[in-house]
Amino acid sequence: MRIATFALVGAAALGLAACDQKGLETGTPVAGGQSARAMLMNAAGVDVGRATATDVAGGLRFTVDAKALPPGTHGVHIHTTGRCDAPDFTTAGGHWNPTSMKHGSMNPQGPHEGDLPNLITGTDGRGTVGVTIPGATMAGLLDADGSAFVVHAGPDDLMTDPAGNSGGRIACGVFQAS
Template sequence: MRIATLTMIGAATIGLAACDKGGMDTGTPVADGQKAVATLQTAAGADVGRATATEVAGGIRFTLDGKAMPPGTHGAHVHMVGRCDAPDFTTAGGHWNPTGAKHGSMNPQGPHEGDLPNLIVGTDGRGTIGMTIPGATMAALLDADGSAFVVHADADDLMTDPSGNSGARIACGVFRPA
């Protein structure tokens, strides 16, 4: 029993060491890394939260802190254009997809870089998500036409191209360097 336990610990140590990428795992904060923030608003201009993009080793970490949102499950995505014109926020374009993938983490040809987990909002109107997108860069996020963070009315099915059947856009914010 003791030998089996030691063997398992040794294998786990070797496995973890294999994940080391020059001393910094994907997602580790980068000293003096770039950050961008998007203040989310409804079509009526109400403040409903904040999305943050932070440069980390090997990608970008996206977080969302939502408030005063309708309870339920909502699709949440980074969109290609840094515009949030009310009432429908269609000026934000499609999902951020610099690699040309299909939509959704459950799609064998996906996901878009802008595909994030569903936002679950409680009865208090609050919800949070966080996810690191490996390979994403701040240069692509903050390109000439920028990018936006959008929350949708319905849950994302995480598979249907191009938007996961996530419904209308109910909140939007443009990423700005912080």
């Protein structure tokens, strides 16, 4: 009986070790996965935080750690071009939208891959947000012209195409493989 139990446990362990990562639940960390980081700067060139993208099963996990931003609610998005020319950061282009969806998680025809939840910063200018975007890939994020992370002046209404009425761009960072 004991030998049979050990054999069953050993077979189960081997079976689990042999599972490929495609069977993992979306958002599960991927061993040896890639990551990218965008150092966020405001129009004056002041460091206001960072955004990180990490490979996870079925997509990318984005996390934002902000500092020295105006208190309040800010729309944050992935933009299509890896450029952040101050003062208005328009060189970052529009929202990253490889699946041609509409903007916003509240839009019945959305969201697109560049949509993220609003970032809320306290009176100390600090805030964090994290989200997994199913289907997003590091290859798409770090394509030939790259991608940027943009913080907007106001809240994203999570519905209005193309940018959620989130106002001007107040901070930006270009994603670089890390």
